Amino acid sequence: MNVIFSLDQLEEVAQKIIAKNPKKVILFHGEMGVGKTTLIKQLCKTLGVIGATSSPTFSLVNEYQTTNNQIVYHFDFYRLNHEVEALDMGVDDYLYSGNLCFIEWAEKIPNLIPEAHSVITIELLPNGKRSLELK
Template identity: 30%
Template sequence: MDLPDLHPALNALLTGRWNEEMREKCVECDVHSLEETDTLGKIVESVLENGTVISLLGTLGAGKTRFVQAVASAAGVPEEDVTSPTFVLIQEYTSGSRPIFHFDAYRLKDDDEFLELGPEEYFDGGGLTFIEWADRIETCLPRDYAEIRISQTGPESRHFEFRRICRRRTKPA
């Protein structure tokens, strides 16, 4: 999908109450430069509601942190302030129009180590919560969240896949 056509498609997928039609829906796009990544960041920042948790998936170097920089910049956070949370596990950016929380689960041993960080406070923190390598702590994610898969297709080119995930509630035993 071309960037100009992306806004309404992402708005329909990522906002409001989840419904069954979203289960198999995927919005895809390609960006070919850092400038297009910044444009995509502006689009995503404009459609995500406060309280949204975003799972970021992709190989090392796919551009997960660079994408968070683009979204944070669109929210008014200086791009140079946004750095990878790989070693500190979480970065908080509160200088923009809304808080952005940025986790990295790559080095975490297990779910318990993630839960020790108190993610629920961030999930309910009135901003956006991005989690790189979220597949490593998937059971800790809220029932309803956004998933963004990023694949590197060239030096500055990336392929993005956006999904809305809503896990069914299981009945207590």
């Protein structure tokens, strides 16, 4: 799936992503400030997450629950220096839990990513819109 969108179209983009039925583990790639966290917040809202969502930059992982009792994990590995830090926090338990896992900065843990995963790449275009590719 490829789509070009503006930030006011995030809800529509999130619905399209969910409709494509991606794998449970989704990696989000893109430069800092491109909107990875903003998209993940919208995905959570579209999925029916109860309560506020925020970036897990310092906690590494946030856990959310949807209105139909689905668990969603949101990871931000930007601050990791070594994969062993992710192992120490029990990342394997999350990634193989069968729950949705949204992962920012997955390139910090390349050897820990399950084989079955989807990738969303976001790029900022010169006109301020974003280009999104889901594989």
